[in-house]
Amino acid sequence: MDIGAVWAEKYRPSDFSELKGQEETVKRVKAFIEQRNIPHLMFSGHAGTGKTSLAILMAKKLFGPEWRQNFLELNASDERGIDVVRVKVKDFARTRAISNAPFKIICLDESDSLTKEAQQALRRTMENYTATCRFILINNYSSKIIEPIQSRCAIFRFRPLExxxxxxxxxxxxxxxxxxxxxxxxxxxxxxxxxxxxxxxxxxxxxxxxxxxxxxxxxxxxASMAKPKEIKEILVLSMGKGFIEARDKLLNAMLSQGLSGLDVVKQIQKELPGLDIGTAKKMRLIDKCGEIEFRMVEGSDEFVQLEALLSNFAMAED
Ligand SMILES: Nc1ncnc2c1ncn2[C@@H]1O[C@H](COP(=O)(O)OP(=O)(O)OP(=O)(O)O)[C@@H](O)[C@H]1O
Ligand SMILES: [Mg+2]
Known part of the structure; x- marks a missing residue:
């Protein structure tokens, strides 16, 4: 077995056919490549769904073996502000594209981490270099990108895989x-x-x-998860007569598997719809999960909060 390589990299799609679940996007991107004419693009969506992979694939298809010289990858959250991005873009855009491609590609990852002011500056940079460069802006939330940039890009949404x-x-x-x-x-x-x-x-x-x-x-x-079956047992126990036993089991599961309080609340919330209890009771408990999660995020003690949550299960009326 190959221990050295990180599998997420090793299995990065090396062809369009290996990129699963984004068929519509791939089809449109392929058409751009065939015409050798692409607009600025925005790839938006959930983590680990193929955004960076597709940007790299495009560069490989467009530029062949010299793709690296024609493809600049920047990370907006690493680059200490828009000024650094501008200088790097300027340096890169100054020389002409190698091979017969009509433009170079600048891929700006985590573009939704830029402030509104930085995005305004980016907009001007995009305009300045449109003759020689195309931008691919990557982000998780396109709604965090200012309208004038959105309207300059063809937007593609990446969905979580099924x-x-x-x-x-x-x-x-x-x-x-x-x-x-x-x-x-x-x-x-x-x-x-x-x-x-x-x-x-x-x-x-x-x-x-x-x-x-x-x-x-x-x-x-x-994956730092408790077994769903175990969580369900604990919930059922706490709603019966076994509150103390349920609490001990929960602490045990957490400590033995190194789970955080937040991990556990999320799992409890996942199991809730499947419990054999009435809808109104379910709703009250789902609401309680939300409150407990908020308290934990705000920094409250996770053990205190989980016990409070379990006691809600114990006391909840039908
Ligand atoms: N659609 C996909 N089909 C097959 N493998 C995929 C797909 N998306 C992601 N992968 C796998 O996950 C790894 C990471 O994917 P990628 O870097 O493209 O994700 P991303 O969408 O850019 O995520 P992030 O928002 O976290 O940057 C790839 O190297 C590949 O192994
Ligand atoms: Mg990425």
Whole structure:
């Protein structure tokens, strides 16, 4: 097994056909490439869904082996402000594109971390270099980008991958790395990844470091999750007569698996809809989860808050 490489990188799509779940986007991008004429682009969406991968693929298709000379990758949150971005863009844009491409590509990742003022400056930079460069702005939330920039870009939304698509990626990695993974473990892995392929590959790699046979247990421990079944048992117990036992079990699960209070609240919230209780009671408890989560984010003691949450389960009336 290849221990050195980070799997999320190793399995970065090297062709359009390997980029799962973004068919519509890929189709439009391919058309731009065929015309060798692309507008400024914005790739927006959930983490680990292929935004950076597609930008790199485009550069490879457009520029061939010299793609690196024609492709500048900047990270808006690393570059200490828009001035550094401007200087780098200026340096890069000064020389003409190598090979027969009519322009170079500047890929600005985490563009939604720029302040409004920095975005205004970026807008002028984009205008200044339109003759020689195209921008690909990448972000998680396009709504954080000012309107004048949005209107200069063709916007593509990347959606979290679905179960079947994630399953295909799991199979590919497992086969290539010589791993066996049970049906249950695969299901747990897909759920833990939350549609984020990078997270999926990272969890698999960390499981594979301890065993070639990947079990459900391994997945939950690598993903810092309690077993959903265990959480459900604890909730049912606390609603019956076993409050103290439920509390002890919860503390045990947290300590043995190194879970944070927030991890646990999120899992409790996930299990809630499936509990065998009335709708009104469910709603009150879902509301309570929200309140407890807020208190934890504000810095309140997580053990105190989790006990408070469990006591709400114990006291809740139908
Ligand atoms: N659509 C996809 N199909 C197949 N693999 C994918 C896909 N999206 C992401 N991956 C895998 O996840 C890794 C990270 O993907 P990428 O860097 O493209 O994500 P991103 O959308 O740019 O995420 P972020 O917002 O966190 O930067 C890739 O190297 C690849 O292994
Ligand atoms: Mg990215």
């Amino acid at each position: 179960e079947g698509e994630l399953g295909a990626i799991v199979d590919r990695i497992a086969q290539n790395e010589g791993l066996s993974i049970s049906g249950n473990a695969k299901k747990a892995l897909i759920e833990a990844s939350e549609g984020d392929c990078r997270k999926l590959a990272n969890i698999m790699q960390s499981c594979a470091a301890s065993s070639r046979t990947i079990t459900e247990e391994l997945i939950y421990s690598a």
